[in-house]
Amino acid sequence: MLNDVTFSELLPGVHLICLHTDKFKTGCLSVSLLRHLRGEEAAKNALIMPVLMRGTRRCPDMERLSAAMDDLYGAGFGVLLRKRAETQAFGIAADFIDDRFAPEGGILRGCADLMSQLLLDPAGGPGAFVPEYFESERRNLLDAIAARVNDKHAWAVRRLIEIMCPGEPYAIDKLGTAGSLESLISGDLYLHWRDMLSRGQMLLFYGGSARPGDAAAMLKDSLSGLPQRTEPDALPAIIRKSAGETKLIRENMDVAQGRLCIGWRFDPDADIPYAAAVLFNAVFGGTSASKLFMNVRERLSLCYSVDSTLDRRKKLMFVTAGVEFSDLERCRDEVFAQLRDCAQGKIEPCELESARACIVSALKLSGDSLGSLEDYYTTRALYGESLESPGSFISSVMAVSKEDIAALAEQAKLDTVYFLSGYGEEAEKDGPQ
Amino acid sequence: MVRSDYPGLGETVLRGELENGMRLILVPKPGFSRVYAFLAVKYGGMDLRWDKNGEIFCAPEGTAHFLEHKMFETDEGSADLLLAANGAQSNAFTDSDMTAYLFECSDRFEENLRILLQFVAEPCFTQESVRKEVGIINQEILMCEDEPYWRVNRNLMNSLFKEHALRFSTIGTRESIAQITPEILKSCHEAFYVPSNMVLCVVGDVDPERFVSTARDNSPGRGPRAAAHLHGREAGPPVRPYIEEKMDIARPVFMFGCKTEPPPTGEDFLPRSMLCDLACDALLGGSSPLYARLYTRGLINGSFEGSSELFEGAGFVFARGESDEPEKVAEEILREAERIARDGIDEELFKRLKRSSFGSRLKELNAFEMTAWNLCDASFHSADYYRFPEWYERIDIGEASRFIADTFTEERSALSVIRPL
Known part of the structure; x- marks a missing residue:
């Protein structure tokens, strides 16, 4: 069975990752423009694709665009918008049935064509977007920014990051801010889009059964309408800081359940090896066999969900939990106790081995989903990391010891504790505990 | 195991039945490391009343979901941990009409399957462990109550249905789960967790004979027949046409629904369900x-979507999303349905939709979870899911137009709205 990854430069600053595989019934195509996260630019970047997705010169409205996708056997084209550490990636992703399942073939070519039309040849051009498309998508994005409050869990996590990383690009949301959209006019967005096409770094991914050379030629051809490329802007290094004085913030909202979010920072100068990071996270709170799950949820019945997340590139770690208002402090103390146990090496062999087995299994399984592979390879490529397969990390995961995990846990310094409570709870904003 | 090939889909399925009545399905996936096992029990959140040997039983709202949580308890500790020790990720969920236990792994498949079959067969909980679970599920309920789409859906179900058990929440309420005892859980287990009421589906590159022998050696002997579900049957007008609630959200969230006629049973169920979706x-x-x-x-944004949901004895169609004017959206939907009743569905559109829905189902075959769920669900309806290409062929545009005309009417509809504070 085929499974080869190649990386090539199609044009200056335009790279293609090609995963040649016949394992799936579908193919996947994505194009991402990569930009350093900036407060004044993030919302504009987030708005470009929704406006472009409203119509192309050949399919100038939603009905005709949907009809074109239906004709490609329900090819799904969606806006791609990601935040990876301090980089914003925005573009289009498509999944479609592989040519061998379509009687007349030609699906990949049709999708590459449609993607190129969407990216380069909008309705209304040249010179301007269709004014009503711009205006309605601007409104939609403003609504989406306002609607973030609907998801209380994500809200609490975002507040933790804002409080923890003020002034750092990391604190900027991938949707950007409402303020920068209020006065934005269509002409400015149009110029920004043209500017991005000429100097934004561009990353393409194709996964499917077409031969890499053929796919590259087809995609290069489909980008022939790109404006003259200039030297792309480099992505600056990620800002990493030491934990300062601990911040304790409590906020209130009309919620049924309290949310606890805790953030730690690791030593900005110390290296965090991939294998130790994933294994530590799995032991601490990343799986349903982790210390947090088994103690905070199963032993103490304090919550239904409790998880840890470790961002080894930014060198941060978060824990989030949904708990009764009156149990917020108790839950926090138990999380601290479990982290202390990790740092002191109090890790049972079965805890370590379960975590290891879960990670090894996850690495093997990630090769079985085209969507995960797209995310995995484009993320590694945007950080400038080598395009090894997920399975190639298994041997280093096997070599991680309890001491490695303890050393990493010891490095985690508490930065911020954030409580989201209902009204009627005491609202306070104070300094260190 | 009987082998069926589906060349148009590039799939093969092996099917069999154990002596105890448990149905087995294997979808071979050569070249994949991933093995996905899915054990489905035909018992879900709406099964609150049942008939066992002529005697009627009732359980509190949320019992099936509570039981699903508690089944993970074994004499050797939590089944989650036993599976995790082998690198298997386990999970479970409870739907309105199904409870499913699943794991995915890359190694030690047979050992993992043994653990799965054994913990689902044998309840091990105690008074104390049931009491502790109440705390965890209470937090799950509170988490759901903070989700506007969950609330808008609950309110719609309560407004559409008076008799049918769809009006109950699968997860239960804080009050209802407080009444659940080990005895209630055991009686539900006895009534529904019998081999003939279960389908075990495995998707992955495993040896068929060893799959069958592991399933045979680790599932109970022939049990009693499963109890008869008593969900009720309901068409008729909704309980109330409009319901509104307020939450701390930015923009109104709505769900508009219309009750369908109760769907046919048996192998006609899935083709009907596809017609309704189309x-x-x-x-x-x-x-x-x-x-x-x-x-x-x-009036709508990208969050807008609509579909149908059919169950034994009842069904509904819905449209949901965010809008500043939900009433206007509902009105426009009804007006467009009237137009279709008059003029029919556009033929070109319908042809394209058939093609695109077929493509979407084909894409879903990449997802092991969806494959297993679809095959088990179809098996409960005595149907073969992989016959969907011919079901699509048979869907008649006139029948689809009639369905819209008969279903999307004001008399059958209710609108549920969550508004910002």
């Missing part, structure tokens, strides 16, 4: 004229 796509989907009109006028 009709909903023609009326509400991204390629429909209505969608484009509402979107252009700013």
Whole structure:
């Protein structure tokens, strides 16, 4: 069975990752423009694709665009918008049935064509977007920014990051801010889009059964309408800081359940090896066999969900939990106790081995989903990391010891504790505990 | 095991039945490391009343979901941990009409399957462990109560249905789960967790004979027949046409629903369900004229979607999303349904939708979870899911138009709205 990854430069600053595989019934195509996260630019970047997705010169409205996708056997084209550490990636992703399942073939070519039309040849051009498309998508994005409050869990996590990383690009949301959209006019967005096409770094991914050379030629051809490329802007290094004085913030909202979010920072100068990071996270709170799950949820019945997340590139770690208002402090103390146990090496062999087995299994399984592979390879490529397969990390995961995990846990310094409570709870904003 | 090949889908399925009545399905996936096992029990959140040997039993709202949580308890500790020790990720969920236990792994498949079958067969909980679980599920309920889409859906179900058990929440309420005892859980287990009421589906590159022998050696002997579900049967008008609640959200969230006629049972169920979904796509989907009109006028955004949900004895169609004017959206949907009742669905649109729905189902075959769920669900309806290409062929545009005309009417509809504070 085929499974080869190649990386090539199609044009200056335009790279293609090609995963040649016949394992799936579908193919996947994505194009991402990569930009350093900036407060004044993030919302504009987030708005470009929704406006472009409203119509192309050949399919100038939603009905005709949907009809074109239906004709490609329900090819799904969606806006791609990601935040990876301090980089914003925005573009289009498509999944479609592989040519061998379509009687007349030609699906990949049709999708590459449609993607190129969407990216380069909008309705209304040249010179301007269709004014009503711009205006309605601007409104939609403003609504989406306002609607973030609907998801209380994500809200609490975002507040933790804002409080923890003020002034750092990391604190900027991938949707950007409402303020920068209020006065934005269509002409400015149009110029920004043209500017991005000429100097934004561009990353393409194709996964499917077409031969890499053929796919590259087809995609290069489909980008022939790109404006003259200039030297792309480099992505600056990620800002990493030491934990300062601990911040304790409590906020209130009309919620049924309290949310606890805790953030730690690791030593900005110390290296965090991939294998130790994933294994530590799995032991601490990343799986349903982790210390947090088994103690905070199963032993103490304090919550239904409790998880840890470790961002080894930014060198941060978060824990989030949904708990009764009156149990917020108790839950926090138990999380601290479990982290202390990790740092002191109090890790049972079965805890370590379960975590290891879960990670090894996850690495093997990630090769079985085209969507995960797209995310995995484009993320590694945007950080400038080598395009090894997920399975190639298994041997280093096997070599991680309890001491490695303890050393990493010891490095985690508490930065911020954030409580989201209902009204009627005491609202306070104070300094260190 | 009997082998069926589906060359148009590039799939093969092996099917069999154990002596105890448990149905087995294997979807071979050569070249994949991933093995996915899915054990489905035909018992879900709406099974609150049942008939066992002529005697009627009732359970509190949320019992099936509570039981699902508690089944993970074994004499050797939590089944989660036993599976995790082998690198298997386990999970479970409870739907309105199904409870499913699943794991995925890359190694030690047979050992993991043994653990799965054994913990689902044998309840091990105690008074104390049931009491502790109440704390965890209470937090799950509170988490759901903070989700506007969950609330808008609950309110719609309560407004559409008076008799049918769809009006109950699968997860239960804080009050209802407080009444659940080990005895109630055991009686539900006895009534429904019998081999003939279960389907075990495995998707992955495993040896068929060893799969069958592991399943045979680790599932109970022939049990009693499963109890008869008593969900009720309901068509008729909704309980109330409108319900509204307020939450700390930015923009109103709505769900508009219409009750369908109770669907047919047996092998006609799934073709009917596909017809209803396709009709909903023609009326509400991204390629429909209505969608484009509402979107252009700013009445809906990308969150808008619509579909149908059919169950034994009842069903409904719905459209949901965010809108500043939910009443207007509902009105426009009914008006467009009237137009379709008059003029029929556009033929070109319908042809394209058939093609695109077929493509979407084909894409879903990549997802092991969806494959297993679809095959088990179809098996409960005595149908073969992989016959969907011919079901699509048979869907008649006139019948789809009639479904829209008969279902999307004011008399059958209710609107549920969550508004910002």
